[in-house]
Amino acid sequence: MASLRTFLESLTEEETLRFEEPLELDYTPTALALELEKEQKFPLLWFEKPNGFDMPVVANIFADRDRIAHIAGAPDAAGFNETWLQAESQPIPPRLVESGPVQEVIFTGEEVDVQTLPISRHFQADAGRYIGSGILICKDPDTGVRNLSYQRLQLKGKDRFGASLHSRGHIWDHLIRSRKKGKNLEVAVVIGAHPAIYLAAAAKVAMEVDELDIAGGLLGKPVDLVKCRTIDIEVPAEAEIVIEGELLADESEEEGPYGEYTGYSTYRSTRNVFVVKAVTRREKPIYLDIIPGNSSEHLLLGRCAKEAHVFERLREVVPDVKAINYPKSGTHFHAYISLQKRAEGQARHAIMLLFGLDSYLKLVIAVDEDIDIYNEEDILWAVATRFQADSDLFVVPKVFCNRLDPSAVDGMSAKLGIDATLPPDFEAERIALPPEALERARSALAKLRA
Ligand code: MN
Numbered sequence: 001m002a003s004l005r006t007f008l009e010s011l012t013e014e015e016t017l018r019f020e021e022p023l024e025l026d027y028t029p030t031a032l033a034l035e036l037e038k039e040q041k042f043p044l045l046w047f048e049k050p051n052g053f054d055m056p057v058v059a060n061i062f063a064d065r066d067r068i069a070h071i072a073g074a075p076d077a078a079g080f081n082e083t084w085l086q087a088e089s090q091p092i093p094p095r096l097v098e099s100g101p102v103q104e105v106i107f108t109g110e111e112v113d114v115q116t117l118p119i120s121r122h123f124q125a126d127a128g129r130y131i132g133s134g135i136l137i138c139k140d141p142d143t144g145v146r147n148l149s150y151q152r153l154q155l156k157g158k159d160r161f162g163a164s165l166h167s168r169g170h171i172w173d174h175l176i177r178s179r180k181k182g183k184n185l186e187v188a189v190v191i192g193a194h195p196a197i198y199l200a201a202a203a204k205v206a207m208e209v210d211e212l213d214i215a216g217g218l219l220g221k222p223v224d225l226v227k228c229r230t231i232d233i234e235v236p237a238e239a240e241i242v243i244e245g246e247l248l249a250d251e252s253e254e255e256g257p258y259g260e261y262t263g264y265s266t267y268r269s270t271r272n273v274f275v276v277k278a279v280t281r282r283e284k285p286i287y288l289d290i291i292p293g294n295s296s297e298h299l300l301l302g303r304c305a306k307e308a309h310v311f312e313r314l315r316e317v318v319p320d321v322k323a324i325n326y327p328k329s330g331t332h333f334h335a336y337i338s339l340q341k342r343a344e345g346q347a348r349h350a351i352m353l354l355f356g357l358d359s360y361l362k363l364v365i366a367v368d369e370d371i372d373i374y375n376e377e378d379i380l381w382a383v384a385t386r387f388q389a390d391s392d393l394f395v396v397p398k399v400f401c402n403r404l405d406p407s408a409v410d411g412m413s414a415k416l417g418i419d420a421t422l423p424p425d426f427e428a429e430r431i432a433l434p435p436e437a438l439e440r441a442r443s444a445l446a447k448l449r450a
Contacts, residue, residue, distance in 0.1 A: 247272055
């Protein structure tokens with residue numbers, strides 16, 4: 001069994017903040033997650049009785065690197081990349097089964113009312129209640145290859161959502177080709193499944209790859225699928241809730257604004273319409289919410305698979321790259337890399353490669369191996385003491401970028417590379433303490449605190 005609930009059972013009590021009393025749902029998960037982030041705390045949030053709804057809501061599951069490692073089956077956060085790459089290279093295709101708990105309760109036709117789902121408002125300027133945690137499953141209209149992706153869905157009525165197919169990924173391409181055939185695009189929206197399926201859905205992989213194969217690779221076994229009731233799509237049998245429907249080929253309407261990963265409310269939208277044909281769910285489902293905007297959860301979910309993927313491509317060409325980090329502060333636009341430099345110009349080489357591999361990036365800082373790339377003070381210390389602006393930076397103007405960057409001009413932005421690695425003739429010696437002195441200090445502190 002690979003379900004959301006089996007995963008939730010594997011979490012410790014300390015990892016979960018459970019609210020047993022009724023609580024207003026609008027804005028509450030977002031506000032709680034962001035308040036806790038300020039204290040550097042990233043617990044799973046569990047709302048047993050959201051006001052006005054008859055099912056619990058869980059959120060913030062992806063807010064923590066250690067929990068993401070646990071989801072992927074990696075030994076720890078540092079081991080995530082390797083675990084991910086193994087799943088990518090040894091995918092396990094899903095298998096079709098006869099029935100599953102996701103179809104314990106079925107609503108079709110007049111019985112459909114998605115307004116009864118605990119769909120929350122997340123940020124003040126949002127146009128309404130939004131599903132940001134739905135995995136949209138569709139199929140390539142020509143090849144039939146499945147695609148999993150996230151697209152925001154604005155609740156518009158009992159059987160209608162506005163959608164923005166932002167970043168124009170594979171689903172956008174599928175819809176364009178469906179339209180040419182004069183057809184709507186069938187889509188199933190999955191809410192609540194084993195979080196490994198959520199990680200796989202966030203991966204940016206080739207159009208020919210079914211993200212569910214990677215989910216199988218992570219889980220070490222095939223994901224069981226059942227056929228939808230009203231469309232030709234298969235969904236995880238162990239999911240909590242599935243909304244079956246169609247993206248309309250020939251209709252568009254207002255959608256947004258919505259709080260995006262940049263930390264801004266965005267009015268950009270592809271203005272699509274999603275019409276619901278059926279809702280299937282478990283008898284007692286759990287609704288999974290994802291904290292949107294530039295929350296730890298949203299940014300981590302969006303980038304952990306990308307980090308692993310990009311790191312591997314980088315290392316193929318520059319084997320001395322040791323680590324990569326997309327810091328939360330850079331909201332997908334900044335990355336730090338560390339390398340064991342063997343020749344001058346190697347850091348620039350790695351930086352240029354990285355810009356080529358990820359069009360979102362605007363700033364890459366390269367540092368030596370002794371710098372902790374997860375510690376931004378350490379990064380800035382390296383910039384302060386190992387970098388000269390007249391010789392150690394380069395700018396590439398007018399490169400294709402992500403359109404949600406509010407400072408981009410005509411879909412293009414400049415790329416800034418900063419080489420903060422030591423020059424070969426560097427004179428200064430980094431101050432240090434004898435290891436036994438550090439050990440003494442640590443045990444003295446531990447005694448004091450015991
Ligand atoms: Mn795809």
